[in-house]
Amino acid sequence: MSQDKIQAPSSSTGLMRFYDVTSSNILLEPKSVLVFAVAFIVLELILHVIKI
Secondary structure (H helix, E strand, O other), rough: OHHHHOOOOOOOOOOHHHOOOOOOOOOOOOHHHHHHHHHHHHHHHHHHHHHO
């Protein structure tokens, strides 16, 4: 009866590996995101001042 058991590989028993998930193809540097956010805020302030 012990020969009928199916055993999983020891590397995958109860472990979750999050680094196997494929990442997005869009890679942005933090500096680029910060510059875009500041530019967007400045644009909003300009539009608010001229009331468009």
